[in-house]
Amino acid sequence: RAKQDPARGVSYYEPGMDEAARARRELVLELRRALERHEFDLHYQVQTSLGATGPRAAGCRLDYEFGPTEILGYEALLRWRHPVRGQVAPVEFIPLAEESGLIIPIGEWVLRKACRDAAAWRQPHCVAVNISALQITHGDLPRLVAQVLEETGLAPQRLELEVTETLIIEDREKCLAALTAIRALGVTVALDDFGTGYSSLDTLRAFPFNRIKLDRSFMRDIAASPEALAILRAVLALGRSLDMRVLAEGVETIEQLCLLQAEDCREAQGYLFGRPAPLQAKADDTPAEPAGLTLPPLS
Numbered sequence: 001r002a003k004q005d006p007a008r009g010v011s012y013y014e015p016g017m018d019e020a021a022r023a024r025r026e027l028v029l030e031l032r033r034a035l036e037r038h039e040f041d042l043h044y045q046v047q048t049s050l051g052a053t054g055p056r057a058a059g060c061r062l063d064y065e066f067g068p069t070e071i072l073g074y075e076a077l078l079r080w081r082h083p084v085r086g087q088v089a090p091v092e093f094i095p096l097a098e099e100s101g102l103i104i105p106i107g108e109w110v111l112r113k114a115c116r117d118a119a120a121w122r123q124p125h126c127v128a129v130n131i132s133a134l135q136i137t138h139g140d141l142p143r144l145v146a147q148v149l150e151e152t153g154l155a156p157q158r159l160e161l162e163v164t165e166t167l168i169i170e171d172r173e174k175c176l177a178a179l180t181a182i183r184a185l186g187v188t189v190a191l192d193d194f195g196t197g198y199s200s201l202d203t204l205r206a207f208p209f210n211r212i213k214l215d216r217s218f219m220r221d222i223a224a225s226p227e228a229l230a231i232l233r234a235v236l237a238l239g240r241s242l243d244m245r246v247l248a249e250g251v252e253t254i255e256q257l258c259l260l261q262a263e264d265c266r267e268a269q270g271y272l273f274g275r276p277a278p279l280q281a282k283a284d285d286t287p288a289e290p291a292g293l294t295l296p297p298l299s
């Protein structure tokens with residue numbers, strides 16, 4: 001592919017560009033084969049409540065009285081184990097899957113696998129599944145969701161779909177209709193990575209979200225940045241007045257947890273509570289279960 005040099009008005013070839021394009025094409029071909037070769041897997045990361053019954057951080061000391069009721073659910077996160085490259089990160093292959101359209105069959109596999117997994121868990125925890133724009137704009141997502149729920153026997157209330165705002169920008173009408181139909185099935189919908197990209201208050205007003213997931217970039221800065229704290233407060237207030245739950249993403253430290261509790265944030269997710277991990281079967285005849293809360297020991 002040629003690039004235009006505005007200064008000279010002629011096309012030239014950037015060194016390395018062919019190489020990069022070839023590498024991408026190759027990765028797309030491999031992505032295409034990955035499904036049939038069973039190279040995908042799901043990891044699950046715990047989502048937890050911080051309410052009166054959840055973990056309390058008193059004076060920045062955690063009270064380790066946990067019960068199953070404090071776990072809200074688990075987010076399913078796609079993993080690709082490439083036979084030669086090893087684990088490929090979602091940030092590397094999800095955009096390629098989206099550009100190539102492969103996210104449609106891959107996303108269908110994710111939805112089916114997550115629902116089948118969750119239906120076998122002993123505790124009826126929720127499962128959250130990430131959905132790409134293309135799955136809504138170029139498919140019949142409500143029909144697929146209904147079909148997968150029926151197939152797997154998972155109660156609709158236990159499924160949550162996570163969408164980002166780029167999705168809504170693409171095709172607002174179709175997206176609104178699809179999310180409304182999905183809500184009518186009893187499935188909940190979360191707005192992922194809120195506060196990045198094209199966040200607009202109009203989206204919050206017009207779309208039937210049950211939950212707002214505040215992007216983890218705000219957590220990263222929260223202790224040092226008054227602006228990040230101000231945004232957390234504003235989003236919590238918005239959530240309360242719009243009747244949407246607010247979950248803080250990317251909670252890594254007890255200090256961040258203390259801050260969230262001081263602000264009366266009720267839901268969180270992050271390495272502090274548990275990293276994404278594969279399901280594990282305790283014995284051969286028991287269904288594979290998610291890891292649960294894996295907080296570090298108190299020192």
Ligand code: C2E
Pocket residue numbers: 045076077078089090091094103107110130131132162192193216249250251252269270271272276
């Ligand atoms: P996301 O939906 O916002 O998922 C959360 C990401 O943050 C995950 O990265 C998770 O591992 C990471 N994370 C969780 N807690 C922490 C923390 O405390 N600190 C830090 N630094 N990171 C944390 P992951 O698994 O690499 O996934 C990246 C993104 O790829 C996801 O962001 C999502 O947008 C996309 N993705 C993953 N699985 C799927 C899928 O099945 N379908 C689609 N369409 N997208 C997916």
Ligand code: MG
Pocket residue numbers: 075130162192
């Ligand atoms: Mg997500």
Ligand code: MG
Pocket residue numbers: 192193213215216249
């Ligand atoms: Mg997110």
Ligand code: MG
Pocket residue numbers: 193
């Ligand atoms: Mg993200």
